[in-house]
Amino acid sequence: MTIGNTGRTRAGDRQAPGLAAFARLIADETRAACLLALLDGRAWTAGELARHVGVAPSTLSEHLGKLVAGGLLTEERQGRHRYVRLADARAAQLVEDLAAQVAPAPSALRPRTLRESSAESAMARGRTCYDHLAGQLGIAVTDALAARGLLRRDTGFALTDAGLRWFDAVGIMLVRGGRRPLARACLDWTERRHHLAGVAGAALCRHALDTGWCVRIGSERAVKVTPAGERALAELLGIEAAALR
Template sequence: MATPRFDIIGQAIADASRTRMLCELMEGRAFTNKELASAAGVTPQTASAHLRLLQDAGLVVAEKRGRCVFHRLSGPEVAHTLEQLAAIAPMDSLYRAQRRKAGGLAEVRSCYDHLAGPLAVALADALIARGHLREEAGGFHPVAGAVWTGLGVTVPEHVGRTPFARPCMDWTERRLHIAGPMGRQILTHALEAGWLRRPVRGRGLEVTAPGHRALHDMLGLGGVLARGTTSKSCEEA
């Protein structure tokens, strides 16, 4: 019987620079070598070596777009595993330093394909408090109602093998937010409806005025403020 090679994964994440790159990629977007080098505090040449190791371990994939090569996590299962590890891992000063520099790194952000940070935790709490979502047997279970249409969520008629609303431990708040297909639908709808946007400068996401109104009217969450993620052009990166 084949034995899982945990040693390969362990070697890949057993370096502070590589874990900082992985945390950057957990946002869900693709980044260039230079952007990841900046996030990790290393030279682009050193970043290239780190990225090759992460690719060999199956954690990261590279995609060539025009003259640029972009790197991203290889899939949602990698993001989920990293998120769970982050929830139990000790924090160094990197997060606090980045949060000061970015003016509120963790307030509103995406974690791969779903919403994370204080807003995501508050959203889950509000849905539970208002009876739209039940937390039982280690999972989230949606209760039929109009709120889901407003949030852009299509609740399946039948429960499949994959949890529709998966509780996920937020790595900065150490409390649960919503992941899985429901989390993906909420984030997608929020971006398409203009409730959230990715700004040109900074990290994370911004809550727009329409987003404040919508979240306040539906769930009483209109007081959330945040600043967002850094986005650079190919030439700058």
């Protein structure tokens, strides 16, 4: 006996092979490691990624080809170098959301070396999550925006009118358009709380890096707040320097 809407069922059946194939695309540790590395928002050469994930360049080339064909990565060539990056913000959001679901709690992390411990501590303090701020830094900024009535979090993330004026007064341009929301909640995998993403999150992160409020450190996504950044965030958002260190 057939139950339900057969037209809808058949449509779902037609989508099933594509969904299964997409899941298999991500369900490979090497490809997953590449996607996580590219969450820093920058373009990597194939050689850099091969060293990062610990496989031979020829092996990685096959994996990258699958990710490009699947629409998760985009590539360009400059001379003999092949550069890849996440295809767009939607691809980054997918990787972020999946990573947040499987990331271990901070208490479960057990660094094997002092260097690894230092790198993980730096990532937890502040990092980029594709193109917006994350970690303790991202949460501190998000909380400060909400506390000052610039960001609403009661029914999802949304900038208030005061928030829009604040971005304009600081000189942070919010370029709208496309399907990306102006403000979006992104689950922080170290803090287990939501930080600001979307157009506003990306613009704020870009401004922080361009003005020297934050600088990248190491080869990962970690960033740290500079003395100039501490002063600016204290003045503009009332964030104490101790919360940024």
